[in-house]
Amino acid sequence: MRSVATTLLLLHLHLSANAGSVNKGQPCSQGDNRLQAGTYQFWSDCNSQTYCAANNTCVARGCRRDDFPFGYAQGSDHIPDKCERGQFCPDEMDACQTLLSVGSACQLNRDDQCEAPDNFKELADTTGRGLNVNGSVCLNNVCMWANVTVGLSCVVENIGYTAYEAEGEFINIVSRGNCRVGLYCDSQQRVCMQNKVLGEACTADKECDSWNCMSNGACGVDASIPHHFSPWVYAVVALGIIGGMFGTLIGLFVVHRKQRDEEREKRVQYWREQNTFHQNLLQMRESARASILSLPGHGNSARSTVYSTRDGANSDDTHTPILQHAAKGSGLRNYIGDDGSSEYDEGSIVQSSRKTDGRF
Incomplete structure (x- = not known):
């Protein structure tokens, strides 16, 4: 479930993004100023840079709450200043006002509008869950201090906001009280009670120290703690x-x-x-x-010397090429054997030697 601080922050961002469309100098109606149903956002006819003044005309805003307000260009010269210490900027953002004393009327969820107690350092919420601002809290539009102790009567405020998930919309109830940090205001008994530890039975997030009441009805681990x-x-x-x-x-x-x-x-x-x-x-x-x-007549012919060795025996060299027309040789016929050596046509050499001996 979502924490109070996260819910309020998202509501404020949505508020800024859903301002009216009337520009500066154009007519507006203060009667249209309202908190929208379901989100409780402040809305007026004027755009995000103006507010509806008493003369029903949109004029430039006189203050801002955020360091980077919505609707202004980066580095714009028209961005209003933030309020000084001891002042606050209301939802209308018309002008800075002095902090309100206890019992004064304040705007919804605007704890920052209320004056802090003297022991604000002791009462202030340091968990970042939006329980109070400097020990002050605005409940039911009334400023009060979050200083009630265990067993004493307290004030509770339950606001149902419209939220959305994959299955559709649902009501997210945010319950707040004026108990000290570490306590919660029980909605039934209206007294402050001690927060519950991990594993204890619960009915709402505010009852758990971890601010995480799981669907099984027991306090779970704080959702902001990294898992180890x-x-x-x-x-x-x-x-x-x-x-x-x-x-x-x-x-x-x-x-x-x-x-x-x-x-x-x-x-x-x-x-x-x-x-x-x-x-x-x-x-x-x-x-x-x-x-x-x-073949007949070729056993001792000169051609037969092609297939015989120099000593007259048949050669076993299977790499000797088959030569045709050896008797008509036109010079030395050279070939390269498988072993890389070069040999010549012996038939041609034999016939030449016979001519030299005068046998022909």
Whole structure:
């Protein structure tokens, strides 16, 4: 549930944002000044920079409550001054006025309009929940001091504001009293009672020290207190982060290794296919050589020297190329063997040597 200070702040901001539309110098009616139903915002015909004066004309405001008032441009020269100590700026923001004494009439939720007691430092609300201002509180439009102790009669004010949530609108009741800080004014008995601690039964936020009465009817932890986790939670989170990092790295390594194996298998398969193809070519060449050597009249011819070694034996060099028309050679025919060495067409050399010996 929302605290009093937060509720009042939101109401004040909404008030500033929902001013009238009548500009300076134009006619207005003070009879239209009112607190709007549901939000209790002060509203007038004039815009956010003016107020409706006694002559029913919108004139420039004479004071402000906020450091950065709504409706003015940044750095504007027309922003009115804030009131000095001992004064307050009313909802109309027409002019600064002197603080009101106890028992004087004040505007709704304007604790700052009331004069502070002498022991205001002892009574002042330092929790930031808007229980009072310097020990003064405006209840039922009357200024009083928040100094009532336990068991004594107190004054309570219950205001139902219209609020909204996802399921729709609802009534948010803000209950305030004139008890000292640490006490609350019971709405039924109208006496000040001690605030309840964590876990005690409650019916409203004001009854709890934490100002947080949960839906189960017990006082809960203050909503403004940050939640602290046990050391083991941080350890588990750290281990989870580290485990996630290492898991990611290991997963990437496995995936990449699988991809490398697949690529390696493709290269091995390619090499096997190429080697098989090369072996087939060698077998074809061997078959062709055997066929040529088996032809009649070619066993001792000069052409047969192409497929024989220098000592007359058949060569086992399967890398020797198949040469056609060796007898018609036009010079030295060079080729590169598989071992990188260069050889020549021996058939051409043999025929040349025979001419030199005079055998032809």
